[in-house]
Amino acid sequence: MWRKLLLVSSFCFVSSAQADLQQYVASLDDSMWRLSESSPIECRLEHDIPAYGKAIFTSRAGKDLNLNFSLDMWNKPDQITEAQLISKAPQWRPGVNAKEITTLTYHKQFNGEVPRKAAWSMLTELSKGMQPTFYYADWYNRTDKVEVGLSAANFGGEYRQFRSCLSTLLPYSFDDIAFTVLNYEAGGTALTRFSKHQLNRVQEYLSYDPDVELVFVDAYTDSYGGRSVNQRVSDRRADSVADLLVASGIEQSRIHKTGHGERRHVASNQLSEERDRNRRVVIKISKTI
Incomplete structure (x- = not known):
């Protein structure tokens, strides 16, 4: 009342x-x-x-x-x-x-x-x-x-x-893909199944967002194998991810890619699970506000 x-x-x-x-x-x-x-x-x-x-x-x-x-x-x-x-x-x-x-x-x-x-x-x-x-x-x-x-x-x-x-809005936001970690199978450039899904989300979002300013692609390996070989592997991983992002509509000039080889580990290399974490590509995205 x-x-x-x-x-x-x-x-x-x-x-x-x-x-x-x-x-x-x-x-x-x-x-x-x-x-x-x-x-x-x-x-x-x-x-x-x-x-x-x-x-x-x-x-x-x-x-x-x-x-x-x-x-x-x-x-x-x-x-x-x-x-x-x-x-x-x-x-x-x-x-x-x-x-x-x-x-x-x-x-x-x-x-x-x-x-x-x-x-x-x-x-x-x-x-x-x-x-x-x-x-x-x-x-x-x-x-x-x-x-x-x-x-x-x-x-x-x-x-x-x-x-x-x-009804057509994506079920994830920019914040959900702005920092994405992709992991690889042992050796080569094959992403894990989950990481393929994560990368597809990044590609899909970027294909619609015109305000993306810079994309940083940083690739890393575990410490198995020779150091020079690992450097080349990380370079190839960075290149492959960058190419996929270009295909999503991001200008090549806005993508900064770096292969770090076996440097900057986030875990020990003693166990296979730890090596899995070190084999990664980190995608960081910035956009205009």
């Missing part, structure tokens, strides 16, 4: 300040949604808010289905500001009750971020034709109130495409 009273009092507060209310929401004619990114590593749905900025829903590749929402403002908050997020009916749907989604805090000079669960609720409300709306006090004049709404007009088609994109 107290939550209902709080919500009602909030609406009364907003209504009493109508004379000082700054409203930002796209009209029926101006409301535009667009799928600005659609790939197996990122899905992004954007909505322009005239004279204010844009609303952005983003989901990225990873083990779990994630969703981020950002209210990208032209003028960032000048101080910490408490805000209320409400789902309300647009003007052309009178009589439909509003409901609170969440409360949040805008941090100074940062865009408005919404928790994951509330972001999913926003999409659900939009799909119902409702208008997720932010209310907060103007950080330049605390007596003025600001209302920022996301229009549901023209939402359905782009939302279906967004959901279709979500």
